Amino acid sequence: MAGLHWIILLWLVAASGASVVRASTSGEPRRPPKVGIEERLGEQVPPDIMVRDELGRQLRLGDLFDRPVLLAPVYYRCSNVCNALQASLAQSLPKLGRELRREIRVLSFSFDPDETPAVARGSKKIYRAAVRERFPMDSWLFLTADAGAIRRLTTAIGYRFYKEGSEFVHPVAVVVLAPGGRIVRYLEGTRFLATDLSLALLEASEGRIGSTISRLASLCYSYDPERRGYVFNILRVTGIVVFLCAVILFLVLMFGGRGRRKKN
DSSP states (O other): OHHHHHHHHHHHHHHHHHHHHHHHHHTSOOOOOOOEEOOOTTOBOOTTOEEEOTTOOEEEGGGGOSSOEEEEEEOTTOSSHHHHHHHHHHHHGGGSOHHHHHTOEEEEEEOOTTOOHHHHHHHHHHHHHHHTTSSOGGGEEEEBOOHHHHHHHHHHTTEEOEEETTEEEOOOEEEEEOTTSBEEEEEESSOOOHHHHHHHHHHHTTTSSSOHHHHHHHHHEEEETTTTEEEEOHHHHHHHHHHHHHHHHHHHHHHHHHHHHHHO
């Protein structure tokens, strides 16, 4: 009889231990999904993704890739970094060269499937007032889409985010697309200088747009992947200066020598 009591006692201890293990396992905090950007440089954004503009018109995304594009993934009800990103665009876009302003398109794209064209229209109204007619707002569209279209677009550009309560945890960046929708550059952060935008757009258009001064400036700057922006390339500028000095010296010696021979 005593042996039976010991068997029952051991069984109860083992059962209670197993329940503790199960409880501790189930109580482990769930790891949140990864957030960030996996750059897809050189890849194509699917042109058949359907979106809605701020007026509710259905648009095929590829039809908007007829020129270089700044694509800004945001959600319009964001009270933090999305506002800072779009405010920076509104500040920098009017500072682009006149020709460049006419030849580009800006797409703010909401990754919140619950946001409607009405919400997008309200956001556009805010930034239209900030731009104050110094940038053609017909070229800055505020897009929304359903969950499937959002998933396809964010996957295509390597943009990882997740929803937490009523907010989203997400990276902050602008994706630069060449005509046709090929990804050429990512500009990360909430503040963009007009120089950064100009050089990225010139790169996207392969130098076909922009003034002569802008094209010359693109020779003096190069993209720094660590800083996620364009920096002054002292080595390149030094090389150009040395080359020009050598050419000038050669011309002076050549034509100066000819002049002396004619006098003799």
